[in-house]
Amino acid sequence: MSALLEVDALDARHGLLQAVRQVSFEVAEGESLALVGANGAGKTTLLRAIAGAHRPAGGRVLFAGRDITRLAAHRRVKLGIALVPEGRRLFPNLTVEENLRVAAASRRSGPWTVQAVLEAFPLLQPLRHNRAASLSGGEQQATAIGRALMTNPRLLLLDEVSLGLAPVVVDGVYRSLAKLLESGSTIVLVEQDLRRAMGVADRVLCMLEGRIVLEGAPADLTREQVTEAYFGLRQVAGA
Amino acid sequence: MIWVSVIVHGILLGGVYALLASGLALMFGVMRIINLAHGSLALIGAYMAYLVAEHFHFSTYLALVLVLPGALLVGYVLQRSMLERSLRAGQLIPLLTTFGLLIVIANLLQYFFSPNVHSLNMGAIGSASWQVSSTLTIAWFDVLTFGVAVVVLVGLELVLHYTQLGRELRATAEDADTAELVGINARAVYARATAIAVATAALAGVFYGMRSSFDPTTGADQLLYAFEAVVIGGIGSLWGTLWGGVALGVAQSIGAQIDPEYFALAGHVVFLAVLVVRATVQGRGLQLSLRGAG
Secondary structure, three states: OOEEEEEEEEEEEEOOEEEEEEEEEEEEOOOEEEEEEOOOOOHHHHHHHHHOOOOOOEEEEEEOOEEOOOOOHHHHHHHOEEEEOOOOOOOOOOEHHHHHHHHHHHOOOOOOOHHHHHHHOHHHHHHOOOEHHHOOHHHHHHHHHHHHHOOOOOEEEEEOOOOOOOHHHHHHHHHHHHHHHHOOOEEEEEOOOHHHHHHHOOEEEEEEOOEEEEEEOHHHOOHHHHHHHHHOHHHHHHO | OHHHHHHHHHHHHHHHHHHHHHHHHHHHHHOOOOOOOHHHHHHHHHHHHHHHHHHHOOOHHHHHHHHHHHHHHHHHHHHHHHHHHHHHOOOOHHHHHHHHHHHHHHHHHHHHHOOOOEOOOOOHHHHOEEEOOOOOEEEHHHHHHHHHHHHHHHHHHHHHHHOHHHHHHHHHHHOHHHHHHOOOOHHHHHHHHHHHHHHHHHHHHHHHHHHOOEOOOOOHHHHHHHHHHHHHHOOOOHHHHHHHHHHHHHHHHHHHHHOOOHHHHHHHHHHHHHHHHHHHHHHHHHHHHHHHHO
16 A cells, blocks of 8 residues: 555644644555544644645645645645535535535546435435535534535545534444445544544544654554543653 | 606616626625726726727627627636735725725726717617607617616526536635635636626626716716615625616606606615615514524
């Protein structure tokens, strides 16, 4: 397996705040990677920098061997990178179907069509002509994932898909994700919920204050190790 | 019945406003860009049609074949060169930019075409009319203007709701950052939409130039009526803009029948009344939802 995504010494800032510091990692084709870490660890910024929604201050992002660090977000979608943004970010006054169709702008062909998305998320079928703003959180999340799939991505970036959803709804979302993973999709997932992240991912990266502090397959990591890295306990103890 | 004639002429006058308002409905209503130079761009359309018609001995209608593609290009360049940059600095900046543009255009027109009035040839249809009854005569040119306004507005509404460009434009207007993330080239989409809006402005300008004479300062009051038509019809609704224009035209026509001085006043009163009613209804809706929550 060759690396589909390479992140090389990436720095990203929000003004004076450095959110991502010298982060490097690779994701192989077909792999699923979970980014975990506390609030403010830089996970969302890292994901947005990969998707092209945040301009990095330094370092490089390579996709399928090509340097895309300076490429506009919509051009990256055309190459096959799709982000399901934090908070869903649907177009509220467009219908479910329009939210899906609008993503056909990338003109990437593949298995995902409006029909395929509605089959994968049957709960959307009766809602397809409803405005996105009228949907429940879980329905919105399904639409947001469906919208990203409509671009037929080679790499799907998912940011906090369980945030603000009832546990039973999150189960549903993760069931559809499991199906995606079985089909061999490459996924980078940001998740606050450790148990869920370790349940679906082949590999876990733990971020703390903008840096990667722990990396490994879920089976090789103990819960204590991850919790320690998650909260930076060792550093606090050493201080 | 004199009132039938008053209403019919009011409706047809509404077509004039609706035609000028169509591009505004797209830019102001959908894209949320207040383009104060919209009337000036319409005026440029009229002057360009004048030039083309004079130079090639074309009829005014044939001149549109050259003027409209030119206007598309002007709109595209205007968005990419000026409006896009202004928008990045916030929603108020385009207001200032286009106000500046309005002054520049007026002065350039004055420089190249002199402050004298010009007019465009209406062709054979200009003098043709239909005598319905002793009190009601309908000019075919007014019907043509109204028809063009309907075609433009319905066309825009269809584009907005049933084409990929329309969906991309609405998505970009709602959330440009997210639009980029689903593969939409937000800047190109906005530039294409502005191109369409400027072309409709030029079309409206040419029709205005056939209806009455114009000089480099014409169009300020027309632009105001067009803005009112957009707001009365409901921001974001192109179909509503037609009804907004008609409501305004009918109000002005009735006002003028009561006393010619009431022409403009009656239109503004209707505009204010719509704003007050809408604010009251929304206020009540808010109160109800607050009460429901409490």
